[in-house]
Amino acid sequence: MPDKHGQETRPVARFTWLRRKSRPVYPGTIPEGVPYFVGPRPFVLLLILALVGTFATGFLTYRHVVLASQTAQVGDSALCRADGTVNCDGILITDYAVLFGYFPSSVLGLVGFTFVLWMVVNALVNERIRKVSWVGLVLYFFAAIGFSWYYVYIMAFEVDYICTWCIVVHVVNLLSLILVIIVSVKKKNEFLLPEIASKAERIYFVAGGILLSCFVFFVSMSAEKALSFENAKTKYEDLANDPVVITALLKGSPTYEVAMSSGDPVFGNPAAPYPIFFFSDFQCPVCPKVEHELRAIVALNPDALCLVYKNFPLSTDCNASLVGNLHPVACAAARAAYAAFLLKGADAFWAYGDLLFANQKQLKTAPWSEFAAKIGLNTTKFDRLMSPDSPAAMKVKEDTELGAKLKLAATPQIFFQGKNLPQAFKGEFFVDALEELVKARHPEKTDFRLRHR
16 A cells, blocks of 8 residues: 555565566665565676686686695696796795685685675575675675785785786676675665565575585595695605615616716715705795705715705796796796806805795896895806806706706706605605615615714
């Protein structure tokens, strides 16, 4: 029946789902023929955007899981070729791709878009919970855009790569936020209408979204942990505590010829009888820690061991064996360190290398001469050695060709007594393995011992 304004109204429980010409809205009433809060079109647009976001974050999550678990090689995608600055994998393996040391940001993005899909699909199916859904969408996208701005900043100023699929996610977040803001402002009066979703519907809606999101997170993280565990178990389970088993497995592995030359930078005594060959890359995030551990072992055993540095930059600028340019400035960094060696010997090389490792985030600014000046090198001579046809460049090329013959595809790589040692070796077990390899190759050295830390 008409109210005092002459408008046709009806009780809340008897609204129609048919879309008709809009009429004025008054608190406590639902106009004849107007769907509650908003029609389906904004939700359809959000559904399309959420599907794009889900695909992008799902794809990045897949790549992160495979890279983290080291279970397979990941090929290039249409928007993510591992070449130059366009390199999703280059970002996915950095510390920025993991929050609090545990949560991959791509997984959190996938969880978020799963939650958005839940809200949008339910709102399309059930008109009664559209306002509840819209409130959740507004809150979500305001939070999501904060993460997007943070990662856009990281790409622009902190890393050397651009992740195009990440940009797709950020654009989806921005467009979705603009849409929810426009609709919220346009439909602000509709928020005055009474809530028509029942308590049971609201509990189902909120609890279902949370449980589904938690399920996606659990599955993604479990997949990564399970694959990582299986990979580690397959490669290293028998190597955990028994140096005899370590040696037995290494004895059965291929033997490689890796020789030291007078042009190699050596840490320790070059005349030490048992050199450790270390293939490294100055943009490699893991290499500094491994090098530090190796140098500590050599320092404890100066009469037996020395550390020989070999260049294997993961960049197609000087390494023809690679298909992707994972570390774009690694070749220049390798030339710079070797230029320091040519000017002032091994001590200058290790000092310069320490600067490169300590300032990996700044290497994209090409601070080669600046670092040379810090350790007292003649910058004029140094700059000449940085040219692509210099002796420094020739040495880097020689090392990378050796690495290619050894079928290397990543860094760090360690060779000792002709054997390629797994990266999982650490601490005392690593030293035990060195001892056993020396004894295996030199049976007369039955009493050979190395000092442990």
